[in-house]
Amino acid sequence: MRKEYWAQKTIKKTASIIKKDILVTNLSGQIIASSNTKYLGQSHKAAIHSIRRNVPLEIEEEDMKFWHVDSPCIVVPFEDETDTHGAVIILGHPDDIRDYSHLLKLNAEFIVSQEKERADEHNSQLSRTQTLSYILFNQNRQIQNYNRKGILEHLGLNEALTVGLIQIDTTSKAKIKHLRKMLNNWKLPNDDIIEIMPQEYIFIFKANKNRGRTLKEIKQFIEKQHEEDTLNKTLITLGSLNTGVQGLIQSYNEAIALQKLIRSLGHFEGVHTYKEYELETLCSNISHFTPNNETSLVSNYKKLLDFGEDKYLNETVEAYFRNHGKLVKTANDLYIHRNTLNYRIKKIHDITGWDPNTIDGIVLLRIAQMLYTKSK
Template sequence: MLDIDTNVAKTIVYRTSETIGHNINVMNAKGIILGSGDNTRLGSVHEGALLAISQDRTVELTQQSANSLQGVKPGINLPLHYKGRVIGVIGITGAPDEVRHYADMLKMTAEMIVEQAYLLEHTQWQNRQQEEFVLQLIKAQPDDIHSLIHWSVQLGIDLSLPRVAAIIELESVDAKLMHDNRALKQMVYLLQNPDRGNLIAMTSLSQLVILKPAFLDGEAWNPELESVRIDKLLQRIPANMNLKLNIALGHYFDDVLGLAKSYKTAQETLKLGKLLHPVKTKYLFEDYSLQILLSGLKNHWRGNALGQPFQLLIEHDKNQQLQKTFTSYIEHLGDQQACAKSLFIHRNTLRYRLEKIAKITDTDINSFQGLLSLYLGQMMHQE
């Protein structure tokens, strides 16, 4: 357990001296004055405090006895305890008969402040440990599993609980909110209250990762339920926060390294979602799963072979007219009349463009295999 520090000592002095009307000194376990209404005494050793510490008892000092000690004035010095250990001393300056009736109240108040400070410090330490644990989880490798399991036991986190990763990215019109992390702190508060078992960590000055319990219905992974939960979170964000917020939900994996993979899919979902639908604020892996899965083939000979026909179309279609035509043709499931109408062109113009696409890509666009080949190639080039 740590000793009393300067901040705690100053807090005790501030919260007690005005009420009592006498000078208050707070000493650490070495008898050094860390807090006092008399700034000239700060940093000096209080021999009365050393006596109270060594004998673990209240020490009353009259003017006569104070004169025989160094750095001491008349008053009462009471040892402060935390979990059975003497961690410092609080002293009241004044004739013992005049200040004695304050002693018990002063000691109780000081020890309450000390306990609150240590509880806060412990909570902050736990939060820092949990945040570091989350950051290690989302980049875990097979060799890390044993140490992570040991760490989770120490933190009281159940790694067997199914979880899925989500990313929250914040943009604020108020630069100060982002600079001092107030926006992120407010978002963390919303995520933690009410408590739903979320594990949260800051991955950058503008992003949070949330490892959420995955089985909201208690039985299975259901992205639709998660989507509803995200909508409710968005509704709870105060309008005065002036935030542009993006949320990306990754895919659920049930193996040991599932959270690292889930976080990766959340990252890719956020990146692709912002690119394809920049006006949206919510992006679900299931809505971009094909593109994300195909992106894993990039820079691989299989992906190069699969994407080659559509790459030829890109190279010969500088104004992207043919690419837009193909996109509409896919969206209308090959219905040429509906496709032509949506593009505001004649059906003969559409046929001409489709024939041109087939010629450039050397693909039979009227066959399912040819159409699928171009479609998958298009998916791979959407990042």
């Protein structure tokens, strides 16, 4: 039974209190744990009899030869959920140890129950972590089967979550161990941690009223709980808050894309959320996955830079975005009349084909500007 850890615990917890030799057998009567190692592996005839009939036995000195034992003892079978698991044997005269036998039986049954619960919880957690890993690392596979209500509840995907990608930039075993301990301290019952390598982890944070229900609050929680020495070496990127299988995948992909962006900017530590860099991350993905689109957008934007002797259109675009498209503030920043600004905006439209007064035009212009800045 599960490597018989429960038997070792039973011995350890009781032998130091009761100054008698204590043996624990498995279901077949073989001694699997003992306060005296000379008994390990022996098959105990009285234990077999006691287990099969589910009755305790008291062996006096005159009965030792019949039961093939070298000491008087009491044998007590123990159960868990009506199933007998083995027997506890206390060596000594029955009159001296009778009061202990019932307590030892209860203790053994409690430990067996406790170990089973822990093993079941561990297997459930392992199964959940394996399934989440499969979903994240096999996104091209058919994963519709994981959308069933029962599976979503088991995986905790019916709750709002954000996927955090955590990397520590060190080879120090002490600091890696410290990071792992810190992550376990953050972990709530419904969270999951997937270890990619000793320096890299995926942490699936669940929204919580105490930890935070928004990305900003979760970021603040991490920064508050994070110890400064470790934070200085650790980069944490958080995807957006989502639910469901597709939401898990989306948040994970966002965390990866954001991590690449942050590193490309020369930052290797701190806590960063996708929402803070959403447009920058989008531009980074355009550069990485569709370089032809990047080339087209940047080359179109460069036309603005070459217009006019003082190349004022680039300055106009910068001010326009700095003031979030507010015309009066932009004109004031540039020390020009509103009509002059309108002329320049029309000129931008004529040169690039993108009208800053429309949603499509302003988005394309902004993305092109950011790609151009990145390319420099």
